[in-house]
Amino acid sequence: MLNWLLALASAALLIFTFPKFSIVWLAPVALVPLLVAMAREPRWPRRFLLGWSAGVVYWFGVCYWIQFVLSFHGGLGDAAGWAVFLLFAVAKALHMGVFGALAGVLMRRWWASPAVAALWVAVEMTHGPLGFAWLALGNAGIDMGIPMRLAPFTGVYGLSFVFAMMAAAMAMAVMRRPRVELLWLAPILLLALLPELPPAERGRETALLLQPNISETEQWTAASVDAMKRRLVMLSLRGTLAEPGQPSSIIVWPEVPAPLYYFEDPVLRGYVDNLARAAKAYVLLGIVAHTPGGAPLNSAALISPEGEPVSRYDKVNLVPFGEFVPWPLGFANKISTEIGDFAAGNRVVVSPVGAHKIGTFICYESVFPGFVRKFAAGGAEVLINISNDGWFGRSAAREQHLSMVRMRAAENRRWILRSTNDGITATIDSAGRMRGTLPLYTEATSYTGFSYVQTQTVYTRFGDWFPLLCAMVAVLGLVAALVTGDLPG
Numbered sequence: 001m002l003n004w005l006l007a008l009a010s011a012a013l014l015i016f017t018f019p020k021f022s023i024v025w026l027a028p029v030a031l032v033p034l035l036v037a038m039a040r041e042p043r044w045p046r047r048f049l050l051g052w053s054a055g056v057v058y059w060f061g062v063c064y065w066i067q068f069v070l071s072f073h074g075g076l077g078d079a080a081g082w083a084v085f086l087l088f089a090v091a092k093a094l095h096m097g098v099f100g101a102l103a104g105v106l107m108r109r110w111w112a113s114p115a116v117a118a119l120w121v122a123v124e125m126t127h128g129p130l131g132f133a134w135l136a137l138g139n140a141g142i143d144m145g146i147p148m149r150l151a152p153f154t155g156v157y158g159l160s161f162v163f164a165m166m167a168a169a170m171a172m173a174v175m176r177r178p179r180v181e182l183l184w185l186a187p188i189l190l191l192a193l194l195p196e197l198p199p200a201e202r203g204r205e206t207a208l209l210l211q212p213n214i215s216e217t218e219q220w221t222a223a224s225v226d227a228m229k230r231r232l233v234m235l236s237l238r239g240t241l242a243e244p245g246q247p248s249s250i251i252v253w254p255e256v257p258a259p260l261y262y263f264e265d266p267v268l269r270g271y272v273d274n275l276a277r278a279a280k281a282y283v284l285l286g287i288v289a290h291t292p293g294g295a296p297l298n299s300a301a302l303i304s305p306e307g308e309p310v311s312r313y314d315k316v317n318l319v320p321f322g323e324f325v326p327w328p329l330g331f332a333n334k335i336s337t338e339i340g341d342f343a344a345g346n347r348v349v350v351s352p353v354g355a356h357k358i359g360t361f362i363c364y365e366s367v368f369p370g371f372v373r374k375f376a377a378g379g380a381e382v383l384i385n386i387s388n389d390g391w392f393g394r395s396a397a398r399e400q401h402l403s404m405v406r407m408r409a410a411e412n413r414r415w416i417l418r419s420t421n422d423g424i425t426a427t428i429d430s431a432g433r434m435r436g437t438l439p440l441y442t443e444a445t446s447y448t449g450f451s452y453v454q455t456q457t458v459y460t461r462f463g464d465w466f467p468l469l470c471a472m473v474a475v476l477g478l479v480a481a482l483v484t485g486d487l488p489g
Contacts, residue, residue, distance in 0.1 A: 051100020203449025
């Protein structure tokens with residue numbers, strides 16, 4: 001019974017670590033109860049069940065907003081929405097079940113602290129490739145100055161490693177292990193020797209970010225669609241004319257829940273092209289494009305100040321239930337009103353903006369650090385994130401999503417301009433600091449500064465080398481335990 005209580009306590013602590021609670025100092029201690037339970041339990045099937053149970057509670061508590069998305073926007077209703085959401089939590093919890101089963105082996109060894117942390121990172125890295133990624137443990141450190149010095153070298157996974165290693169050491173202390181085994185924490189002191197975060201500075205360029213606050217439930221007619229297009233243009237012009245001294249070099253429209261077909265709609269194309277010419281600025285807008293076979297694409301189009309298309313990026317990483325319905329859950333509706341599942345793009349696009357280059361990633365793609373870095377590695381000097389977080393309702397998912405976008409800025413030392421439909425629209429500097437936001441659920445524009453940055457971080461150049469190293473360390477630790485005959489249960 002004590003082991004079950006300890007496992008569930010870790011789940012609760014992890015939930016309190018992230019928004020909506022954001023008690024971030026819990027990040028280094030959240031795993032302590034679970035690790036004590038794993039060390040106490042000699043049978044691996046029982047450890048798996050303990051970890052899996054903690055995972056179910058964790059995913060249920062952190063991603064509670066998925067039920068609303070499924071029931072309201074997905075059309076499932078409350079009962080079916082809860083059922084599918086519970087199935088999601090049960091499946092995602094398998095990751096923590098595997099972690100628990102293996103961590104119990106490592107916790108009995110003198111190398112437990114780094115090996116358990118490496119195992120946590122290795123398991124954490126599997127979330128994206130296996131269907132859904134959200135909130136790595138390291139995201140809790142986005143406002144921690146010293147730990148954030150790791151981000152440009154290891155990505156968010158370095159912070160996850162530090163927090164997990166501290167938790168393992170504290171669990172060992174609770175179990176009265178020899179004090180010498182706590183010396184693994186000593187290298188954490190070296191974080192203070194890493195380069196400091198870039199100082200907070202005003203941006204040298206200007207941009208206009210739109211937040212149009214378009215309703216998620218609008219039933220579109222020809223008249224309302226045309227009114228919406230005109231509204232976006234007028235909002236852009238008002239924002240541009242409000243700052244005549246230093247006009248914006250780029251106007252950013254967000255991803256919106258509305259039918260915008262720039263390449264197929266001559267009326268919209270005329271509106272946008274004329275806006276670009278009148279404002280003498282680049283215009284970036286979220287649109288629906290189509291493959292040669294007619295499948296919809298969630299895309300971002302860049303228009304030059306001369307009113308000519310420059311580039312189009314098609315979203316590569318699609319959202320389950322948002323843009324396609326995973327098999328075998330075809331009875332559920334996807335959120336998008338497009339007919340048929342969206343097709344995924346197949347390449348990263350870095351677009352020229354005068355003498356500079358930009359990279360645009362769309363909504364959910366912000367949760368993939370290894371993917372976002374490809375834009376900076378390809379030469380993008382500023383990153384732009386267009387999103388529609390309105391599907392989240394009035395939940396903590398908006399803050400959760402924003403924290404991950406901020407981490408992408410710090411990992412690559414790039415400013416990020418973030419334009420959303422109804423919040424949170426924000427400017428983020430190259431250290432991941434917030435430089436201004438717009439109020440939620442409000443039609444508004446943000447005239448904001450930013451800077452182009454050309455230097456590339458270690459993480460930008462080499463990607464996810466650190467979690468791969470952690471996977472190797474975890475495997476070596478488990479093999480060493482096998483060789484010494486320490487795999488009971």
